[in-house]
Amino acid sequence: MSWKTYPKVELHLHHEGAAPPAFIRGLAQEKNVDISKVFDERGHYAYENFVHFLSVYEAATSVLRTPEDYARLTRAVLEESAAHGVVYSETFLSPDFCGGGDVEAWREYLHAIEEVADEAEKTLGITLRGVITCIRHFGPEKARPIAVCAAETKGGFITGFGIAGDEGKGKPRDFTWAFDCAREAGLHLTAHAGEWGGPQSVRDALTDLKVERIGHGVRAIEDLALVDELAEKGVTLEVCPGSNVTLGLYPNWRRHPIEQLRERGVKVTVSTDDPPFFHTTMTREFEELERAFGWDAEVFGEITRTALDAAFCDEDTRARIAKKLESAE
Template sequence: MKSMPKIELHLHLEGAAPPAFIRGLAQEKHMDLSGLFNPDGSYRFTDFWDFLKVYEAATSTLQTPEDYRRLTLAVLEESAANGVVYSETFLSPDFCGGRDVGAWKEYLHAIRDAADQAERQMGITLRGIITCIRHFGPDKARETAVCAAETAGDWITGFGIAGDEKVLQPKDFLWAFDCAREAGLRITAHAGEWGGPESVRAALHDLNPERIGHGVRAIEDLALVDELAERGTVLEVCPGSNVALGIWPTFRAHPIGKLFDRGVKVTVSTDDPPFFHTTMAREYDMLSDAFDWDDSVFATLNRTALDAAFCDTDTRSKIAKRLEAANA
């Protein structure tokens, strides 16, 4: 499955940082982050909330636009090696300049510069979705939304929310989402990972997103599953992440197959791949083994992802040609 062209819609840039990359930055900056890693060099965490702490500690090494330029190249190199031809990554001005618009623009310039280089050299196209951090609160989300509105365009194309689902409610962030929507940004929202089906329903009804990040706990409420199918809401599903964090014990037990069979538009992504010991190629391999999915099913998932991508028509057409050439 490694060579099959793939589209990924749910990737956190900092969460995709290879552990060796973060260790290298820490050494350069004389930071002691040894407690973040297992003896084999992988990230060490016990559950989702510990993962959030480790994630933010690892991100503390990323202190300049140049750090983010290097990070973007490292992440895209790994994605391209696993067949990804188009990716959307979540970016948080919280981590890139402390939500100051001027500083954020400097970080964004560095990220875009790396993305342009990767497209030339590796053939992978990247777009950015700005996310506010739920557990940082609505006031900081407003500042993040202003950063998003000020840089909305052909590259920053979406706005969303990530973080701890058990903190606050989607409606608490309406100002930020209204600001982003008025700036022309398309909307996604993390829900239904830890908050259960009620969190999916709240995000769906309060924020009216085109896509929901994860959303898989909707399977516990079949009326909600049917509503998602009827609305055409796209789920950015990250099976390996869900299994690694213990939401489901195995890929075979994961509900992506049931959601797909009930007509929900599902896509496949890695979320924070090195944290969860996964890649896009591994996701495809594991799903193929678990559900006997063949290339035609993955072609359908990729077509769904391309239709749902937050990019312009020209970019969509270019990526479609790459998929068609591979499927010919």
């Protein structure tokens, strides 16, 4: 069967990282900004490793300067996601890039994003929610105003808080103030861990930040006691196989641990992370997982329901999306 139209739920998507290269090139030309070095000769994003990827990501993001730019970005991202069957998506947003951490400036960006999201729900049938993230390599002090932005704008659209960026910079415990602030505001919590930081980074995120979900988390497989703990506690992993393979964390799809984690009872989900950077889509993720592990509609149905159960949305939204998923069963 074709997986393209299969209804999907995506929990791990970086808003700027989902920007099509052509969109960023066009915006740079409009603003007379030369970022040609972030593209290769075919017009794709060009980077050499994860740290270089982060710098390319931030260079591409630099042309997004106004709420209107983010409105246009949101439209482009949602059109692409909807084209691959995504009916519910959570996107990582950082007020660092949208107003420099100032709450009032962030509100303007948020209004522009949310307005487009509301329209896309009516016209494209895709529901979007926002998870605000602080940037780890910007440091814990910079994370504080981001958490305040999250707390001040928590509501129907902004439902979660997390941390992304270079796992090699600092420890999760350095960011406890930001996470405590978000938790007290009633936001759901997630954290990138277990991608480059190893299994201990997953433990630290659970212990120090008390998160409900882990972004990536796949390096937990190197510590089976941790794997069993994740399964027992019902922690959901936002797994991005295509991202992990493209960045060289695993040599190929068959060597990716998502199936081992699933077999040991861990709640795993599937997402694209930064799709144009990793030459992937939700359709491709499904196709490659079918090819690598023989996953069928029954398994993908399980994965999708797991994602919806772990989604940072209200129960009315969850029930509405569940009805859309029933069409694939």
